[in-house]
Amino acid sequence: MRKFLPVDQLARDERFAPVSMNERMADPRTALDVNEGAPKAGAGGNRKFRLTPERRDASDGARGLMHGVFVGEIQALEGAGRTCFDFETVGVAATDDDADTASAVPFALKLDMARQCWDEARHVEISVKLSDWMGTEIGQYAENTVLFAAACSSDPVLRLAGVNRALEGLAIDVFTTMKEFGELAGDPYLEFCEDWMLADEVTHVKMGSDWLRKVTENDPERRKKALEFQSIVDKLFSYGGTRSESDESPIGLARRFRSLAGFTDEEVDSISEVSLQALNERKSAVVQARADAADAFSHAATGG
Amino acid sequence: MAVTVTPETFSYVSFDAGLIHRIADEIAGAIGLGDTPITIEVDETTPLARTVISIDDGVHDGIYIRADSGAFEDTRKPRQQSETATATSLGRVLLRASDRLTGGFGEAPPDDQLSLPQISAWETYSIGRLERLGITVNRQRWLYNFRNRHGFTDAADGAFEQLWQSDALTWGSLCAISDSARAVLESS
Numbered sequence: 146m147r148k149f150l151p152v153d154q155l156a157r158d159e160r161f162a163p164v165s166m167n168e169r170m171a172d173p174r175t176a177l178d179v180n181e182g183a184p185k186a187g188a189g190g191n192r193k194f195r196l197t198p199e200r201r202d203a204s205d206g207a208r209g210l211m212h213g214v215f216v217g218e219i220q221a222l223e224g225a226g227r228t229c230f231d232f233e234t235v236g237v238a239a240t241d242d243d244a245d246t247a248s249a250v251p252f253a254l255k256l257d258m259a260r261q262c263w264d265e266a267r268h269v270e271i272s273v274k275l276s277d278w279m280g281t282e283i284g285q286y287a288e289n290t291v292l293f294a295a296a297c298s299s300d301p302v303l304r305l306a307g308v309n310r311a312l313e314g315l316a317i318d319v320f321t322t323m324k325e326f327g328e329l330a331g332d333p334y335l336e337f338c339e340d341w342m343l344a345d346e347v348t349h350v351k352m353g354s355d356w357l358r359k360v361t362e363n364d365p366e367r368r369k370k371a372l373e374f375q376s377i378v379d380k381l382f383s384y385g386g387t388r389s390e391s392d393e394s395p396i397g398l399a400r401r402f403r404s405l406a407g408f409t410d411e412e413v414d415s416i417s418e419v420s421l422q423a424l425n426e427r428k429s430a431v432v433q434a435r436a437d438a439a440d441a442f443s444h445a446a447t448g449g
Numbered sequence: 450m451a452v453t454v455t456p457e458t459f460s461y462v463s464f465d466a467g468l469i470h471r472i473a474d475e476i477a478g479a480i481g482l483g484d485t486p487i488t489i490e491v492d493e494t495t496p497l498a499r500t501v502i503s504i505d506d507g508v509h510d511g512i513y514i515r516a517d518s519g520a521f522e523d524t525r526k527p528r529q530q531s532e533t534a535t536a537t538s539l540g541r542v543l544l545r546a547s548d549r550l551t552g553g554f555g556e557a558p559p560d561d562q563l564s565l566p567q568i569s570a571w572e573t574y575s576i577g578r579l580e581r582l583g584i585t586v587n588r589q590r591w592l593y594n595f596r597n598r599h600g601f602t603d604a605a606d607g608a609f610e611q612l613w614q615s616d617a618l619t620w621g622s623l624c625a626i627s628d629s630a631r632a633v634l635e636s637s
Contacts, residue, residue, distance in 0.1 A: 162525040172527055174461050174496045174518060201565065202498060204594040209524070280590030286524045330597045331634075435494075 148231045152294045155223065160284030161216075166291040166381065175431045177386060177393060177424070193392040196322055198330045206395065207326055207335075208281045214319060215272035216288040221316070221349075222265035224296030224308045225258045232301050250301045254360075257352045261309075264345045271338050278334055295378045302360055306371035309353020310408075311378035314416070316346040317406060318388050321399035343402065350406035379416050386424030390417050393424060452477070452487045461493040462518050464530045469521065469539075472532065476540050479582055480547050486511030489539070493518045496527075502542045502560060504549060512546045514539070536584045537576070544575040553619035569598040570612055570627035577613035588613070599627065600634030 147154075157163065176194065196206050228250070235249035273283065295307035320343035327335030361368035383389055388396040398420065403413050452473045454466040473487055488509045498519035504512055520538040523531035548554045548571075557563070563571070573595050580586045592609055599605035608630035612623065 164527060169527070172496070174494055174528075176495050176497045198597060199565075201568070204590075204597045205498065208590065208593070277589070278593070280587050280593045282587070284525065287527055331601055332597070333601060 146230070149297065149299065150223075150227060152290050152297060155220075155290065155293060157288070160282075162284060162287045163290050164287040166289065166294070166384070169289060170384070173431070173434045175385070175427065177428055177431070194395050195392045195397060196326055196395045198326065203326075203330070204279070207323070207330075208276070208279045209286055210319065210323060210395065211272065211276055211279055212281050212286040213289075214316075214323070215269065215276055215283075217292050217312075217316065217319075218265050218268040218272055220290065220292040220296070221308065221312060222262055222269060223293055224304070224312075225261040225265060227296060228301060228304050228308075229255045229258045229262070247300070251360075254301075254356050257356065261349050261352065264349070268342050268345065271342060275335060275338055291381060295381075298374070300367075300371075302357060302367055302371045303374045305353045305357045305360075306375035307378045309349055310357065311375045311382060313346050313349040313353065314379070314403060314406070314408070315382045315388060315396075317343065317350060317402045318396050318399045320346055321402055322396045347402055347406045350403075350408070354407035376415070376419060380419045380423050383420035383423035385427045386420075389420035389424050391421060391424060394420070452489065454489045454491070456491065456493070459491070459493050462522070462528045462530070464491065464493070464518070464521060468530065468532065469535060472536050473539050473543070476536065476543050476582070476584075480544060480578075481551070482512070482543060482547055485546075485550070487514065487543075488512070489514045489516065491516050491518060491521065495519070496522070498522070498538070500538050500542045502546055504546055512543070514542055533585050537579065537586060540579040540582070540584055541572055541575040544578055545571060548620075553617075555620070557620040566598040566627050566631055567624065569595050570608075570623055573609055573612040574615055574618055574623055578616060580613075581616075599630040600637070602630070602633055602637065604633035605630040 155163070194200070196210060197203065200206055232255075233249040234252050234255060236251050276283065292312055295312055296304055298304050298307060320339045324336055324339035324343060327333075327337075327339055357368065357371060361371065383394075386394045388394055388398065390398045398413065398417055400413055403416075404410070408416075452470050454469045454473075457466050459466070469489060469491070473489060477483055477485065477487060486509075488511070490513070492515065495517045496519045497517040500514060500516045500520050502512065502514050503509070506513055516538060518528075521530050521535040523529045523534065545560075549557065558567075573591055576586050576591050580588070591613075592606070595609045595612075596605055599608060608626045611626050612618070618626075
């Protein structure tokens with residue numbers, strides 16, 4: 146079996162419609178009110194898109210997000226499985242003196258990744274049933290494959306940072322938003338299932354945080370590089386303002402559960418800042434794209 | 450009958466104004482709006498899926514529909530048009546306009562003053578009729594939408610079924626069905 150599988154080789158049947166991050170970024174449309182200025186944390190004057198039952202399109206918004214959870218679980222399963230398979234095993238503990246963890250990982254880390262696969266497979270099954278309950282078909286929405294792309298690094302430590310801390314951290318935010326939605330809407334299945342999956346995601350983030358610390362204990366440069374990679378992935382996952390503490394974002398930042406998962410307050414503040422930056426950059430890009438389009442139209446119309 | 454679609458060509462999305470025109474024309478003919486002028490304006494700068502409708506608003510003759518591009522979009526292929534989504538989005542607002550024009554819905558508040566349960570009840574009534582017109586719909590999607598506004602109860606499911614199967618409701622009877630489900634929710 147091939148090691149280090151590229152994202153375009155993921156096995157999918159004809160029901161799935163993959164879309165890359167580049168394609169998503171090429172979409173010039175936005176729901177954001179670009180004239181409202183910079184986003185603010187919490188309720189501000191900007192248009193509100195936080196997923197709550199008060200939104201007129203609440204049930205469709207929840208269905209779309211649930212499908213995103215479903216494909217995210219598949220990719221998380223594939224990512225954790227790949228980390229078990231792509232690297233050799235070295236020693237039992239990360240701190241073994243002779244452990245070279247550049248291209249090999251401790252057996253106990255693989256065991257954690259195997260446990261994560263088990264959890265993610267269960268989450269996929271739960272997501273399929275929830276989607277059915279909500280009236281969504283498998284593959285009804287495009288599948289953004291950026292999640293698996295974050296799991297393709299050749300350095301296992303970068304995978305821990307990108308997948309377990311950034312991706313699974315995003316999962317904490319998504320499940321918290323969905324659980325609250327289910328609670329407010331009175332949907333007993335959604336609330337219950339999201340709560341249980343959330344508990345698993347907190348564990349996955351904690352595993353990533355613990356292993357990152359252990360494996361890079363004597364290598365501060367590598368740890369720094371991993372945390373930088375995590376920050377890049379966090380920003381990608383916040384693209385267009387999908388997740389931030391502004392009410393303009395459908396998904397909020399779950400500070401309490403992130404804290405339980407081992408994120409420090411400073412780390413959560415930093416993710417909050419990066420997310421707001423992503424939202425703001427998207428607004429600026431849309432303003433620029435519209436100005437460019439108006440210029441092009443004006444040139445064409447005047448023959449200039 | 451005149452159906453007008455703007456813009457005629459799209460730059461943000463790959464939509465076909467001719468397809469929108471044809472679908473509107475077919476549905477309008479099937480529900481008795483064949484002689485009513487219809488103006489459809491698509492806002493292609495937003496991926497949201499809202500549709501707003503007005504009737505004889507003083508600016509447009511007949512029915513005016515303003516739709517966000519997401520209302521006609523294929524959720525599997527961003528920026529591409531879906532014939533089913535176009536038919537469902539246009540069908541439900543055209544049926545609402547038809548209800549207002551053909552009587553029995555005179556007391557219904559303007560669209561922007563409808564409550565969320567009223568909107569979902571009216572949508573259920575409309576989508577059920579669209580299904581009988583042969584348009585592909587996902588019943589479970591609309592049941593979930595209705596449950597979100599009327600509760601996850603047997604009473605809500607019964608009310609949904611009644612609305613879905615109906616063909617000749619009035620505003621009063623539609624509200625009575627919706628209210629009965631809400632009453633069970635509020636008493637629980």
